[in-house]
Amino acid sequence: MSVTTLDNVHVAVDTAHGTVAALRGVDLQINQGDRLGLVGESGSGKSMTIRSILGMLPEHARVSQGRLSIMDEPVNPVDDRQMARVRGRHVAVIFQHAREALNPVLPVGRQIADVYLRHRGGTRREAREAAIAMLGRVAFPDPPTKSRAYPHELSGGLCQRVLVAMALVCRPKLLAADEPTTGLDVTIQKQVVDLIVEVIEDLDAALLFVSHDIGIVSGACDRIAVMYAGRIVEHGDAEVVLNRPTHPYTQGLVKSYKGTTRHEMPFIRGTAPDALQVVKGCAFASRCPLVMERCWVVRPDMVSTEASHEVACHAVQQ
Amino acid sequence: MPSSSRLLDPDGLQNGEALLQIEGVSKRFSTLRAVSDVTLSLREGETLGLVGESGSGKTTLALCLVNIYKADTGRILFRGKEVQGLPEHRFRRYRGAIQYLFQDPMGSFNPFYSIGHSLNEYAKLNTDLAPKERRSRIEAELERVGLPARVITSKPTSLSGGQLQRAALARVLLTEPELIILDEPTSALDMSTRGQIITLLQEIQAERHVSYLIISHDLRVVRTMANRVAVMYLGEIVEAADNETLFTAPHHPYTRALLNASEMRHLSSRVTDRDVLHGEVTEMQSVAKGCKLAPRCPYALKSCSTQDQELVSVVGGHTVRCWRTTDISAVDGAARKADPQ
Numbered sequence: 332m333s334v335t336t337l338d339n340v341h342v343a344v345d346t347a348h349g350t351v352a353a354l355r356g357v358d359l360q361i362n363q364g365d366r367l368g369l370v371g372e373s374g375s376g377k378s379m380t381i382r383s384i385l386g387m388l389p390e391h392a393r394v395s396q397g398r399l400s401i402m403d404e405p406v407n408p409v410d411d412r413q414m415a416r417v418r419g420r421h422v423a424v425i426f427q428h429a430r431e432a433l434n435p436v437l438p439v440g441r442q443i444a445d446v447y448l449r450h451r452g453g454t455r456r457e458a459r460e461a462a463i464a465m466l467g468r469v470a471f472p473d474p475p476t477k478s479r480a481y482p483h484e485l486s487g488g489l490c491q492r493v494l495v496a497m498a499l500v501c502r503p504k505l506l507a508a509d510e511p512t513t514g515l516d517v518t519i520q521k522q523v524v525d526l527i528v529e530v531i532e533d534l535d536a537a538l539l540f541v542s543h544d545i546g547i548v549s550g551a552c553d554r555i556a557v558m559y560a561g562r563i564v565e566h567g568d569a570e571v572v573l574n575r576p577t578h579p580y581t582q583g584l585v586k587s588y589k590g591t592t593r594h595e596m597p598f599i600r601g602t603a604p605d606a607l608q609v610v611k612g613c614a615f616a617s618r619c620p621l622v623m624e625r626c627w628v629v630r631p632d633m634v635s636t637e638a639s640h641e642v643a644c645h646a647v648q649q
Numbered sequence: 650m651p652s653s654s655r656l657l658d659p660d661g662l663q664n665g666e667a668l669l670q671i672e673g674v675s676k677r678f679s680t681l682r683a684v685s686d687v688t689l690s691l692r693e694g695e696t697l698g699l700v701g702e703s704g705s706g707k708t709t710l711a712l713c714l715v716n717i718y719k720a721d722t723g724r725i726l727f728r729g730k731e732v733q734g735l736p737e738h739r740f741r742r743y744r745g746a747i748q749y750l751f752q753d754p755m756g757s758f759n760p761f762y763s764i765g766h767s768l769n770e771y772a773k774l775n776t777d778l779a780p781k782e783r784r785s786r787i788e789a790e791l792e793r794v795g796l797p798a799r800v801i802t803s804k805p806t807s808l809s810g811g812q813l814q815r816a817a818l819a820r821v822l823l824t825e826p827e828l829i830i831l832d833e834p835t836s837a838l839d840m841s842t843r844g845q846i847i848t849l850l851q852e853i854q855a856e857r858h859v860s861y862l863i864i865s866h867d868l869r870v871v872r873t874m875a876n877r878v879a880v881m882y883l884g885e886i887v888e889a890a891d892n893e894t895l896f897t898a899p900h901h902p903y904t905r906a907l908l909n910a911s912e913m914r915h916l917s918s919r920v921t922d923r924d925v926l927h928g929e930v931t932e933m934q935s936v937a938k939g940c941k942l943a944p945r946c947p948y949a950l951k952s953c954s955t956q957d958q959e960l961v962s963v964v965g966g967h968t969v970r971c972w973r974t975t976d977i978s979a980v981d982g983a984a985r986k987a988d989p990q
Contacts, residue, residue, distance in 0.1 A: 372839035373810070486929045516702035517866065517910040518926045543840055546912060587841045589912055591869040593892065594851075598844025602809055 333403055334505045334537045335361045335384055335422070340397035342379055344389060351606040353379040353392065355561035355614075358633070361505060366531065366538040368548030368569060370584070371558030374603055377541045380558070381507045384539070385424055386414025402504065419450045423498035425527075427510035429490035433482040439493045440466065440478025443500050450501045465496040468533070469526060488519045492526065499530060506531060507539045512547055524551045545588055549573045554639075557581045560604055560614035563633070567640030577642045579619045613645065621646035667726075668693045668860050669714070669828060674723030674733070676709055682935045683709040685884045686723070691828070696854070696861040698875030698892070700868065700907065704930055706884040707864045711830050714862070715749050716740040727828075745775050745824035752833035754813035758805040764791075765801030768820050775824045790819040794849060811842045815849070822853070831863040835870055847873055868911045872896055877966075880904050883934055883941040886960060890967040900969040902926075902946045923947050940971070948973055 342354040354376045361367055371377040382388050383399060386408045399406055401417050408414060418424075426432045434442055443462035444455065451458075466474035469492045482490055491511060498506055508527060512520040528551050531538045542548045548555060548569070555572040557565040557580065565578040576582045583599035590597040601618040604610055613619070616626040623645060631643045642648070667690040676684040684706040691697045699707045712718045714725060716735065725733035732743055751757040758767050765787060772783045788798055794815040805813055814834065821829055831850070835843040847870060854861060863874050871878055872892065879889040880903065888901040896916045899905050905917075905924040914920050926945040934941050943953040950973070960970045 372841060486931065488929045516930070518702065518906055519929055521910055521925075545840075584841050587844055591873055591912070593872060596844035596847045596869060596873045598848070599841040600845075602811060602842065603839075 332363050333360055334363055334365070334401070335359070335539070336398075336400045336403075337380070337383070338398045338400075340380075340383060340399055341395045342376075342383060342388065342392055343395040345391040345393075346607075349607050352561055352609075353606065354383070355610070356397065357558075357561070357563060359556065359563065361537050361539060363504065363537055364535060365554065366528070366540065366552040368545075368552035368555040369539060369541045369558060370543065370545045370548050370555055371541075372543050372584075372603065374560075374606055375558040376561040377558050378509055379561075381424065381509050381539065381541055383408045384505075384507060385418055385422055386411065387418075387424075419446060419501055419503070421503055422505045422507060423501070423503040424507045424509060425491070425494045425498050425511050427513040429487060429494045429511075430482050430485075432494055433490060435482055438479045438481055439485065439490075440474070443478075443493070443497045446497050447500050461500055462496070465500045466493070468499075469493075469496045469530060471496065487515055488523060491515065491523050495523075495527060495530060499534060499536070502534060503536060505537045505539060507541070509541045510543070511540075512542070512544070520547060521550070527551065545573060545584060557584070560610060561606075562614070562643065564615070564644070565640075565642045566633070567637075567642075571640055577636055577640070577647050578615075578644050579621050579646065580615045583618075613643075619646075667691060668695075668728060669862070670724075670726040670729075671710070671714070672724045672726070674710065674713060674720045674725060676706075676713060676718060676720050680936060682884045684713070684720075687881075687884075687886055689879055689886070689889070691860055691862060693827075693860055694854070694858045695876045696863055696874050698871035698878040699862065699864045699881060700866065700871055700878060701881035702866055702907075702930065704883065704935075705881040707881050708832060709884075710881075711749070711832055711862065711864055714830060715744075715747055746827045747830070748821040748824060748826035748828070749830045750814075750817055750821050750832065750834055753837055754810060754817045755805060755837075757817055758813065760805055763802050763804055764808070764816050767805075768801075768816075768823065771820050772823045786823060787819070790822045791816070793822070793853070794819045810837050811839075811845060814838065814846055818846075818849070818853075822857075825857075826859060828860045828862065831861055831865075833865055833867075834863070836865070836867065843867075843870070850874065868896075868907060868913045872913060880907070883930065885941065885970060886968075887942070887970045888968065889960075894967050900963060900967075900974045901971050902948050902973075903942050906947075 337357050337359040340354055340357045344351045344353050357380055369377045369380060388408055394408055399408060402421055406413055406417060440462050444458035447458040447461045463474040463478055466478055471492050512523055515523060524547060540548055540551050552569050555569045556563045559580050565572060565581045572581060573585060576585050586597045599618055604614050612628045613626045613631050616622050625645050631645045633641045633643045634648050635641050669691040671687055671689045674684060674687045687710055701707045709718060713720045720733050724731055727743060732740060768787045769783055772778055778786060791800060796812060796815050835846050838846060865871050875892050877891050878895045879886050882903050888904045896913060899908055899917060899919060905920050906926045908914050908917060908920045909924040925947060928945050934944060939954040939956055940958045943949045958970045958972055960968050962968050
């Protein structure tokens with residue numbers, strides 16, 4: 332069953348300086364039990380993709396084209412009442428900077444119980460028990476006592492565990508994790524990722540893991556989709572994307588991640604196009620080492636290069 | 650200074666040879682020991698890497714170097730002259746020579762000023778240049794860091810993170826510094842563009858013979874930039890060595906865990922799956938007795954949490970604060986013999 336499907340989704344944001352094309356045609360399907368990593372850099376549209384699925388688009392954003400469905404039902408991300416029924420129940424989210432995502436003046440257990448009450452109903456006692464049980468599942472130490480702690484009394488890693496418990500307390504079908512390890516120390520990051528994967532498998536939910544760090548994503552996911560300037564440019568098995576990337580952008584990204592030597596840190600020249608700019612052809616053309624005449628005029632479509640691997644690049648498709 | 654301090658300094662430099670010498674510097678904030686007894690030195694034209702996670706005290710130490718914090722004890726010598734504890738009006742003469750590039754480029758520019766205005770204010774305060782000379786210096790430095798002249802009139806919000814970090818670097822270069830403290834210079838930037846700033850910093854060092862103290866939790870940055878690397882944990886230096894030794898033959902369990910959690914793991918056969926830390930760092934551990942890593946260390950024995958650890962020299966220039974180092978290495982050696990892989 333498809334938990335979430337995005338079909339050619341375009342999102343436009345109206346700003347004082349003009350209309351920003353935040354998403355320029357995103358196709359994505361997440362089925363039950365899938366673990367999909369969405370990799371991209373600032374401005375690539377990865378957070379906007381999560382926000383469309385959750386119906387949490389910024390104020391002046393609209394879906395200008397395309398369709399989105401959750402649990403095989405079409406939804407409209409800007410319809411607040413409809414999305415309020417979906418959020419928390421079918422789709423839940425965890426953000427980066429866990430402590431800031433929590434209410435500083437309520438005990439963490441109470442905050443989880445409130446989410447349960449809102450979506451599942453029941454008594455406060457039931458909600459509290461559900462919260463404590465879920466905290467136990469995310470390896471939060473001594474839940475009955477420590478669930479009374481306030482966010483400032485907990486470490487960053489523990490706050491992230493609270494957010495995971497809060498997201499999962501209503502047993503959603505999809506957990507969207509938006510840079511869940513950013514801001515945590517490297518020795519803690521792996522603990523949090525391992526925990527998310529373990530709990531997701533335990534609850535048979537799907538995972539959409541968004542990060543700029545292709546290494547972290549590949550440790551948690553089966554598939555990776557790489558975004559650039561509002562589109563997915565490569566999509567395939569995590570192993571293949573990380574070790575044998577085909578799109579020149581993915582190749583550059585992987586090289587800057589893995590190719591550091593004693594005297595050199597590889598990089599991709601230039602910068603990503605301004606979101607206000609109208610992109611004709613391929614958005615990566617100005618930075619691409621393989622750029623051809625066609626790239627400036629014709630937008631490359633996603634084409635399969637091998638089984639379950641797709642890439643949007645004229646040079647690769649030749 | 651007591652002779653032990655001399656032993657702790659891996660370079661064993663004499664006064665005058667080093668551009669910067671940090672001797673036994675400590676800094677407390679009420680009960681928290683942010684920096685304890687740190688000794689380090691930096692030669693002219695070299696880069697010293699300071700590695701550690703949040704709470705390790707690396708930024709506190711760096712802020713002591715630029716007189717934003719005053720150390721509680723210890724000495725800081727710049728070109729052999731004591732600069733630690735000077736009142737601001739006397740430290741000011743060193744401000745131009747010791748510059749600080751901050752982590753968040755957006756936060757280090759006044760959002761209401763144009764880039765040109767910000768740089769001009771800085772030059773007015775920290776250089777003796779006449780207005781016309783200031784203008785041409787600003788243009789020259791902006792060009793050197795790869796920014797078009799039109800950014801002079803741009804506001805910080807209209808530049809990307811990478812462009813702003815370049816502008817911040819141009820500002821720092823205006824005073825012709827001898828030492829630049831680079832505090833996480835790339836952590837606000839995208840993975841694919843970090844190398845652009847690193848390459849630029851390397852070029853500028855080659856051209857102007859400036860020294861860097863680079864603070865980073867990103868080991869790739871330190872691997873590429875630093876001649877020597879010091880690893881800090883909860884205010885203490887736990888290991889210091891030249892770049893090659895630290896990455897290929899790390900001793901301390903904390904260094905090994907850091908390498909294991911990063912993309913640098915393949916450099917050393919000493920780093921294994923066992924090198925994983927449990928739990929998290931807490932402030933309480935900074936005042937606990939014994940080795941501060943003991944509660945999280947995969948190799949810890951009971952005695953680790955009762956005995957204080959000394960920073961000792963393993964081989965020339967390589968110091969480690971772990972009395973189990975030799976045991977762990979012996980275990981490694983045995984394991985390698987048994988399993989030639």
